[in-house]
Amino acid sequence: MTTPRDVSPSRRVRANGDGTVYQRKDGRWEAAGYVLALGNTRKRVRAYGTTRKEALAKLTEKIAVSNRGVPVPSAQGSxxxxxxxxxxxxxxxxxxxxxxxxxxxxxxxxxxxxxxxxxxxxxxxxxxxxxxxxxxxxxxxxxxxxxxxxxxxxxxxxxxxxxxxxxxxxxxxxxxxxxxxxxxxxxxxxxxxxxxxxVRTGTPRPRRSEPLTAHEARQFLTAAGSDRLAALYELALRTGLRKGELLGLQWEDLDLHNGTASIRRTLQRTQTGGLTALPTKTRASERRIALPSECIHSFKGHREVQEGEREAAAEDWRDNGLVFSTPAGGPIDPANLNRHFRALLDRAGIRRIRFHDLRHSTATLLLEQGVELVVIKELLGHAHIGVTATVYAHVRLRLQRDAIDALSTALAGRAGHETARDDSAEPPPLTDVVR
CATH class of the missing domain: 1.10.150.130 (Tyrosine recombinase, N-terminal domain)
Known part of the structure; x- marks a missing residue:
């Protein structure tokens, strides 16, 4: 009869759930046991070591992780x-x-x-x-x-x-x-x-935009007035539409009687389909915006110019229903619009900016006029108001400075006229509380 002391270490009885430990023919030790797998199932895993203690420690670690509710991964590929x-x-x-x-x-x-x-x-x-x-x-x-x-x-x-x-x-x-x-x-x-x-990479600073000032915006609109795409540039600066949204705009999207435009698509160049009309960037980008009276007037003139181009092109005209098209009626390539835009800036004597900076100019000028952030968010088609607040944080800081300076001026004026009242021990009435 054998006693527990006579049993070989590799043959010792282990408790249920502790797994099995044995020595392989190559001299290494192998420990095997069941752990939690994905899908709330059990899976048999193995751990190896040069000694029995090392193999058992590795298996014990896997079982301990499994007992915490973390399943073992099933992916074996790279x-x-x-x-x-x-x-x-x-x-x-x-x-x-x-x-x-x-x-x-x-x-x-x-x-x-x-x-x-x-x-x-x-x-x-x-x-x-x-x-x-x-x-x-x-x-x-x-x-x-x-x-x-x-x-x-x-x-x-x-x-x-x-x-x-x-x-x-x-x-x-x-x-x-x-x-x-x-x-x-x-x-x-x-x-x-x-x-x-x-892994935290930190929040990178957004790319610095170079919006137009109010003076530069007026100078830009004056230079664009005689351009073939004057209506496009005016709409871009007054409403902040994206370049693809402008190029994908169709006449059926415009309601000039009520002064609205429905943004339903964007025009982009893809590798497989070339110039293709795609859905808007996000669901929030699909929106209806109010048109300024200046844009309504320019649309009417632009339609007359396009009708003249249709008659001149005759059978070569490509009827796509686009508001802004080539002289033959086809869609305008975004890259060509960029080149045309840079040439217009040079003629106007304005510094080089990106076309997308017209969109930033719209939001910046609106903020400087005191327009609410939520209204600008709806106009630009941002999915979340946090995007609007983050991108134009520099404008909000400048407006805060203007507000603080205005308050300082008001307080300085009151101090000069109401010195006697300020020296009194009585608290000011509620109507004098600065909000």
Whole structure:
């Protein structure tokens, strides 16, 4: 009869749920046990070590994590394989074509080269943070061999690094793409948690806009008055419509009698379809706006010009119903509008700005006139008022300064006329409370 002391260590009886520990033929120790898996199921896992104690410690750690309700991941492939699957089978059905194109470029230029070889199930927040820190300080010209593909290398390939690093906005965008992909992996129960969400990259400063001043805006409208697309520029500056919304506007969207315009679509160039009319950027972007009387007047003149172009083009006219079209009736390419806009700025003697800065100019001028932020949000078609408040924070600070200066002037005037009243011990009446 054997006693417990005579039993081999590899044969000792373990409690139910502690798993099995034994020595393999190759000399290593293996511990196996059941842990919580995705879908509220149980899965048998194994842990290995050079000693019995090491293998048992690894298994005990996995069981302890399982007892806290964290399931074991089921993904066995690499990050590269999952990102490719996500782009081709998931993102392509939920994103716009241009957005999907940008996501694809981001994945192939940054995510796969940096994290692609790691196992999806073993990716940690530390891996993501280390990769982002490295990406932040890496010259992209060297890393992506941009200069080596030029006919005449002038920086990295020539031995002089140009230190072309990614901007904080680009880093935040790359991080957001990774978070979106891993979030879907969590929903498909491939991994238990999104480790990219545990990494904080900081809030990057928004790109500084260069809106027109009131004087420059008047100068711009005067110069655009004789232009063929005068109605477009006036509508852009007075209502803040996006470039795609302007180019996708159709005559059926306008109600000149009641002075309104319905924004239903945007015109964009895609890789597969060319110039294509797409739904608005967000649901909030699909809106109806009030038209200024100046725009209604310019629309009537623009329609007469377009009718003359229709007669001149005769059979070559392409009837798309667009308000702003080429002389042949076709859609205007956004890139061509940018070139036309820059030429107009040069003729007007105004500094170079982006076309999108006309939209910023609209919001800035409205804020300076004391228009409520919620009204500007509805006019611009922002999904959330926080977007409006964040983008135009610099304007709100200037308005606060004007308000404080006005209050200081008022208080200084009252102090000079009511000195005797201020010296009294009686509290001021309620009507004198400054709000």
């Amino acid at each position: 990050v590269s394989a999952y990102l490719t699957y996500w782009l081709e089978n998931v993102a392509v059905h939920h994103l716009r074509e241009n957005t999907h194109t940008r996501y694809t470029a981001c994945v192939h230029q940054h995510l796969i080269p940096g994290l692609g070889k790691k196992k999806l199930a073993k990716l940690t927040a530390k891996d993501v943070r280390t990769w982002l820190n490295q990406l932040r300080t890496t010259c992209q010209c060297c890393a992506r061999s941009i200069d080596a593909r030029r006919h005449q290398p002038r920086c990295c390939a020539a031995g002089t690094c140009c230190s072309k690093q990614l901007s904080p906005l680009t880093l935040a965008y790359i991080h957001s793409v990774l978070k979106s992909a891993l979030e879907h992996a969590v929903r498909e129960e491939e991994i238990p948690r999104n480790v990219a969400r545990n």
